[in-house]
């Protein structure tokens with residue numbers, strides 16, 4: 232009988248291109264987010280500018296990286312997330328990572344449309360904290376995958 236909980240391990244590992252796409256998306260989101268923080272909070276304003284030009288550019292890249300990241304996440308959904316969930320390995324680190332992606336997408340969406348000043352800054356703080364957690368959760372998930380691959384080898 233075919234047992235859905237006994238899939239070959241290889242079947243859930245994202246392919247090389249897909250892994251590269253996840254690295255690129257995560258890296259771009261993180262880098263552009265950090266550049267925005269730097270420009271917004273640390274860099275001196277150029278004369279008679281309301282905001283630092285780097286801030287504008289960082290959000291242009293961040294917005295594009297969001298579109299890319301969401302497409303990558305969509306590509307992982309069936310072949311990776313759902314299948315890996317059924318296989319019951321690395322569920323905790325996987326779900327934490329997934330939760331962060333969804334929370335970042337939701338709070339990022341909020342940043343576009345929340346008008347109330349106080350609420351917006353709360354959403355912004357939440358987004359930045361979750362953003363800081365993203366590389367951490369991703370690293371834990373990758374290390375978990377690498378160590379169980381080593382054990383299996």
Ligand code: HEM
Nearest residue numbers: 240243244250253312315316320321322325326328329376
């Ligand atoms: C319920 C959620 C998830 C579960 C249960 C899960 C489970 C797993 C498992 C079991 C592996 C090891 C595959 C193997 O080597 O055989 C893995 C690897 C991986 N996961 Fe997930 N995952 C989840 C969500 C995610 C999400 C949301 C992302 C990215 C946005 C992601 C990205 C990756 C990547 C890139 C690898 C490959 C690591 C490597 O081999 O270098 N996973 N995951």
Ligand code: HEM
Nearest residue numbers: 260261264267290297332335336339340342355362363365
């Ligand atoms: C799944 C990952 C992420 C998604 C979907 C996402 C999405 C978004 C969106 C849609 C915005 C609003 C863009 C705008 O106002 O033009 C935004 C803003 C921002 N994001 Fe992200 N982001 C992600 C990850 C990150 C990470 C890793 C960081 C790093 C700290 C970060 C830092 C920021 C910052 C600083 C802002 C500007 C906040 C503000 O306007 O007050 N984001 N993000």
